[in-house]
Amino acid sequence: MSLTDKAIRDAKPKESVYRLRDGNVVCRGFGVTVAPSGTKTFFLSYTSPEDGKRKQVSLGAFPAVSLRDARLKAAETRKSVDTGIDPVAAKRDGIARRMAQRELGTLGDLLDLYASDLEMDGKRTAKEVRRITTKDIPPALLARPAHLVTRDDILDVLTPIAQRGKLIHSDNVRAYLRAAFELGLHAPSMTRWRGRTKDFQITFNPVATVRKSVSRKPRGQRNLSPDEIRTLWQTTLLTRPMHLALLLILATGQRVEEVLEATWSEFDLDQKIWRIPGERRKNRNKTAEPHLVPLTYLHIALLQAIKAETGHSAFLFPSRTGEGPRRYDSLNHSVRRYIGASGLASFSPRDLRRTFKTVAGSFGLSLEIRNRLQGHGLSDVGSVHYDRYDYLTEKRAAMLVWTRSLRRLLKGRKL
Structure with missing residues (x-):
């Protein structure tokens, strides 16, 4: 029935x-x-x-x-x-x-692998990759298997950033995503990662056909004029630690991170030398040699002011917790607030390094000695493979010319 x-x-x-x-x-x-x-x-x-x-x-x-x-x-x-x-x-x-499918590597796993790869090479951009992973990429997309991420998914991440006017940041996120997928494609054939990564099953790079927001990043052009240098040197609109950090960057011509992350153990005030270890240098993957920065009376006065202000036993510019150094972002935020309060034309902490290079040139210092003072990697065969002279004598003389001329530019104003 x-x-x-x-x-x-x-x-x-x-x-x-x-x-x-x-x-x-x-x-x-x-x-x-x-x-x-x-x-x-x-x-x-x-x-x-x-x-x-x-x-x-x-x-x-x-x-x-x-x-x-x-x-x-x-x-x-x-x-x-x-x-x-x-x-x-x-x-x-x-x-x-x-x-x-649940065992396949997700986009989150892929970005973690890329950040780990950068960390193994000592690249500071690893921190930025981890930051954009949590800030700019939706959790639902991070949880998706990497091989299922499409070009449209990538555009859905980048478009809101670009439409907020952050074109360069959008291109930076694009570059990190593209590099991560390239690593996922080739990781199985890399001795570093073979057998140590999840199975991503990536067969193509979905970022490869995504166009950049800007055709090329604008080159930095900003350097402070003599009047702006004088204004910055005597300002009271910055917190004292951040003000001293900016002055030390300008007075030494060194990189922002090298100044912010400096430790007192790197300074020999008797010998008037700042020895930046090779592992802290931007070109540390090309050389393990320390960068020797000669110090003058001006630098020592700044260092004494920093010691009196921050009083930390290890770092010149400790973080609020005291467990590490200040990050670049904190100085950048301080400068941004200072620009708003002072009415000065916009600049970034990195522009002070360019200011050093530009103004020191106007004081008669050659490009070669300015490059050596700032620790630029010289790429000619002689410098890379043969020349092991430290040029410390020449750098001392040049740094003295710089600080004396800077003092004249400041018209004798005290720290």
């Missing part, structure tokens, strides 16, 4: 499982199982086209699944069997695929 809703509702549970089979010849093997608990479940029995064994697949519980819907599902399943598909095996394979 054909099953009816009433017959299924009236079926009483017994001590053991029993089945009510549907006499509807349209879909053979269809019926309902009645369990001792009273649960009634639709099923379809069939002979597997793969191994010839009798099998049974569940089609849902009554009454959550109606008899009509169960018959439709049974007809679809029977059609699959007739075309050579075993629904039990297909379900098992689907579960296996989903489990394997």
